[in-house]
Each structure stands twice: as structure tokens, then as C-alpha cells.
Amino acid sequence: MKRVLVTGGSGSLGKVIIRELVRLGYHPSILSKKTNYISPTGSTILMGDLTDKRSLPDINTDVIIHCASNAMDSENVDVKGTEHLIGAINKDSSPHLIYISIVGVDKSxxxxxxxxxxxxxxxxxxxxxxxxxxxxxxxxxxxxxxxYNLQDEESPEFKIPEGLKFQSIDITDASKYIAELVEKEPLNTTVTLGGPEVMSLKEMAQIYFNQINRDKKVIEVSESTLDSEFYAIFRSGSNLCPENRYGSIRWSDFLSKRIIEG
Structure with missing residues (x-):
């Protein structure tokens, strides 16, 4: 069994990746700076902070799944953290570094x-x-x-930016694909992966309100405070990869499961 190290293992994606790896029989290590963090059953903790290269241990492993990220501090965590991670790899080691990025980062x-x-x-x-x-x-x-962020609970209307589209993927489907990469040879290139369907935010919101039995009218707004560089990503289509659909859990499936589990 290959030795696997996961950065960002306590995050939303990392937790699911760890669970999938353990299910497959791996005993992954989680790079963490949290002294009180309790690792999930079947995994171990490797102490270290990506933003502080002096704190990082000598990394000697077969595979590194690098999903540590922080949108609020991305220069330190994503950029410098990646530099520090690579610098900490044992010089006699040649691990397969699997980096989790986002569709469209090269177009925004x-x-x-x-x-x-x-x-x-x-x-x-x-x-x-x-x-x-x-x-x-x-x-x-x-x-x-x-x-959630755009919803006004008191209003019968749900106003959203006009023209936004998504090809969202379920986190469990993504984690299964990532776990499959562990057994594969490094591709030394970039792979894009999206969910099984492309939908407008208007469609997705309407399905959501139907699922929770809320009578909300979804309205697209063309010019408002909802317009920003952030929303422009999802209006441009650069966040989509319809030629690379993956996964079996569609938007409606995800919502049904979420409602059942509360």
C-alpha cells in the first residue's frame, strides 16, 4: 500500500478524501498545525504548518494530496505554502504530488x-x-x-445575479476520483473534472426551493450590487468543462440527501 500524505486533511474536501482512503485500506497521514486535532480512525497526524517552512518535517512519502487552501489568505497558504511543501520533500524522495485546483483559474x-x-x-x-x-x-x-448567502428569508423573491451557470460536483464523487489518482502514475499535466450536468443558478435555486417546499420566486437581476468580479467567473463559463463530466450524484440527488440527513 502506498504511503499517502494529505494537506488540508481537516477541511471539507480533505475529510472526505481521508475517509475514502481509509475505506480503500490506506493509512494516510494528515499534515496539520492544530495541536488539539484528533485524526480520524485509520489515519495519523504529521505536525507542520505550510505557512511556516521551519515547522515542516522532512517529507518522505509516495503520494502527496495537496488540497490545503484558504481563499482569505491564499498568498500565504496557497502560494507560499506550496513552495514550502515542495521545499520540505526529502531529496531522495520522488512522490506523486496531486494538487487540487479549480477549473478556470487560468482565465480569471x-x-x-x-x-x-x-x-x-x-x-x-x-x-x-x-x-x-x-x-x-x-x-x-x-x-x-x-x-444561503443571497437569500432574504423575509422576501417572497430570491434575487440572483443574471446568467450564472455551474457544473457542480459532489464532494464524494470528487474524492473517489482523487483516490483513484493515488494508484496511477503522475500525469505531469493538468486534468479538468466537473459534475454530471451544467445548470443555470436560476434552475438550481428553483429546484432547491421546490425540495424544501418554499414558495420563492427566483428572479435574475442584470444590474445590481450582486455584480462583481467573483460572479463574473460563473457568468463567463470559464468555470465549466462540459466535455469532462464525472460523477453520479446530481444536484437534485445531493439536495434530497441533504434534506433527509438534515
Whole structure:
């Protein structure tokens, strides 16, 4: 069984990746700076902080799944953290570095995206064998950022920016694909992966309100405070990869499961 190290293992994606790896029989290590963090059953903790290269241990492993990221501090975590991670790899080791990125990072000036792209370039220019996996947004992202954040509970209307589209993927489907990459040879290139369907945010929101039995009228707004560089990403279509559909859990399936589990 290959030795696997996961960065960002305590995050939303990392937790599911760890669970999938353990299910497959791996005993992954989780790079963490949290002294009180209790690792999930079947995994171990490797102490270290990506933003502080002096804290990082000598990394000697077969595979690194690098999904540590912080949209609020992306220059330190995503850019410098990637530099520090590569610098900590044992010189006699040649692990397969699997980097989790985002579809469209090469087509946007949004700061978080430009930092993710810089991290990609650092990996591409390193001597470490790699696979860069660009994913579309998760279903959870659409619920949290595009529905919960924009919703006015008191209003019968749900106003959203006009023209936004998503090809969201379920986090469990994404984690299964990532776990499959562990057994594969490094591709030394970039792979894009999206969910099984492309939908407008208007369609997704209407399905959501139907699922929770809320009578809300979804209205697209063409010009408002909802217009920003962030929303422009999802209006441009650069966040989509319809030629690379993956996964079996569609938006409606995800919502049904979420409602059942509360």
C-alpha cells in the first residue's frame, strides 16, 4: 500500500478524501498545525504548518494530496505554502504530488484564482512528478455561497445575479476520483473534472426551493450590487468543462440527501 500524505486533511474536501482512503485500506497521514486535532480512525497526524517552512518535517512519502487552501489568505497558504511543501520533500524522495485546483483559474483575475494558478506554476516548474486536478465547484459551494448567502428569508423573491451557470460536483464523487489518482502514475499535466450536468443558478435555486417546499420566486437581476468580479467567473463559463463530466450524484440527488440527513 502506498504511503499517502494529505494537506488540508481537516477541511471539507480533505475529510472526505481521508475517509475514502481509509475505506480503500490506506493509512494516510494528515499534515496539520492544530495541536488539539484528533485524526480520524485509520489515519495519523504529521505536525507542520505550510505557512511556516521551519515547522515542516522532512517529507518522505509516495503520494502527496495537496488540497490545503484558504481563499482569505491564499498568498500565504496557497502560494507560499506550496513552495514550502515542495521545499520540505526529502531529496531522495520522488512522490506523486496531486494538487487540487479549480477549473478556470487560468482565465480569471480574481485574486484567489490568480494565487491558485501561481501555485500550479510552482508545481509545474518543480522537479516533483505531479498531477494538477482542476475541479468545478462543489454542490455544497452552490448551496452555501449562492443560495444561503443571497437569500432574504423575509422576501417572497430570491434575487440572483443574471446568467450564472455551474457544473457542480459532489464532494464524494470528487474524492473517489482523487483516490483513484493515488494508484496511477503522475500525469505531469493538468486534468479538468466537473459534475454530471451544467445548470443555470436560476434552475438550481428553483429546484432547491421546490425540495424544501418554499414558495420563492427566483428572479435574475442584470444590474445590481450582486455584480462583481467573483460572479463574473460563473457568468463567463470559464468555470465549466462540459466535455469532462464525472460523477453520479446530481444536484437534485445531493439536495434530497441533504434534506433527509438534515
Amino acid at each position: 483575475t480574481f485574486s484567489y484564482y490568480t494565487h491558485k494558478r501561481k501555485a500550479e506554476v510552482i508545481i509545474e516548474n518543480s522537479k516533483v512528478p505531479y498531477t494538477i486536478l482542476r475541479l468545478t465547484q462543489f454542490h455544497d459551494f452552490v448551496v452555501q455561497r449562492m443560495i
